[in-house]
Amino acid sequence: xxxxxxxxxxxxxxxxxxxxxxxxxxxxxxxxxxNGEEVLALLEKEPADVxxxxxxxxxxxxxxxxxxxxxxxxGVKVLVLSMYKKKAFxxxxxxxGASGYVLKDRSKEALVSAIHTVxxxxxxxxxELLDLIFSTSEPDDTEAxxxxxxxxxxxxxxxxxxxxxxxxxxxxxxxxxVETHIRNIKSKLGINKKAQLVKYVLDHGLCE
Numbered sequence: 001x002x003x004x005x006x007x008x009x010x011x012x013x014x015x016x017x018x019x020x021x022x023x024x025x026x027x028x029x030x031x032x033x034x035n036g037e038e039v040l041a042l043l044e045k046e047p048a049d050v051x052x053x054x055x056x057x058x059x060x061x062x063x064x065x066x067x068x069x070x071x072x073x074x075g076v077k078v079l080v081l082s083m084y085k086k087k088a089f090x091x092x093x094x095x096x097g098a099s100g101y102v103l104k105d106r107s108k109e110a111l112v113s114a115i116h117t118v119x120x121x122x123x124x125x126x127x128e129l130l131d132l133i134f135s136t137s138e139p140d141d142t143e144a145x146x147x148x149x150x151x152x153x154x155x156x157x158x159x160x161x162x163x164x165x166x167x168x169x170x171x172x173x174x175x176x177x178v179e180t181h182i183r184n185i186k187s188k189l190g191i192n193k194k195a196q197l198v199k200y201v202l203d204h205g206l207c208e
Contacts, residue, residue, distance in 0.1 A: 002026055002119045005042055007033040007065065008054040008081070017052070020108050027115060036060025036068065043073050050115050052102075055082040055089060061193055063096050070097030077118040081111070086190065088203050090129055100124030147188060147206075154181050156207035159198045 004027055006014045014032040021027050031042040035057040043051070051069055055062040066078045079100040080093040093101050099118035102111050103126055114124040147155070150171075157167040164182070168175040182194070191197055201207055 001028055002050060002115060003028055003030045003046075003048045004115060005029070005031045005033065005039060005046070005048045005051045007035065007039045007051065007057065007062070009034045009057045010054075013054070017111070021112070024112055027112070034058070036062065036065025039065050040068055040072065043069065043076065048076055049119055050077045050079055052079045052081055052111070052115070055080060055084060055093070056192060061196075063092055063199075064195065066093060066096040066098050079111075079114055079118050079124065084190070085129065088191075088196075088200050090125075091203065092196070092199055094123075101129065102126065103129075147185065151181055151185050151188075152206055154178060155185060155197060155201050158182075158194060159201040159207055 004021065006017055006029060008014045008017075011034070014034075018029045018032060021029055030048055031046050033039045033042055036053070037060050039051060039053065040060075042048075051065075053062040053065055057065075060068070062080055062082070066080065069076050069078055077099045078097060079102060080098045081102050081104060082089060082093075083104045084090070085103065090101055100114045100123060102114045102124065106126065110126070117124040153171060154167055157170055162170065164178045165175045168178045171178075182197075185197065186192060189197070189200060191200060
């Protein structure tokens, strides 16, 4: 029996996944959470084989939770469930230690297959993402090119570990202006967390 923990900040999603997985004879859902912290707390008291995590969750998101699970519970396989088909997200999931990446617009059968694959020690990547993963080109370069020089300056300072206030002081602009720029950057790149912005900078070599 494959013991699964689900994590998504939308209960309707976890309820729906749990409902169709209940029909799988070899899979049982042993817990559900709404963020990474809750997943770690569940794993402390509930043994599991596979954790199915959404990327976007409040608090500790799916990427951060993946890294924490692999460090604290190395026997648990992580399967990331996401709507994103961007290289930065897919590569980021595997770099954090995920064993599989499933798109939310795929069939129920795809998720079931992915759970079985990672449980057996394999790696699950949707066929349509294989070229994205192994391509040496950067399909997101057009998004990076859409950033203004000021936005790139701010990203570089954030990547160095500066806060919004410190970034504002370094550029001689108000911290509220920095936050406005950050919101615009997130909108352009389709990224919600500052930690993911830093990873985007590193992946794309914007500050080299």
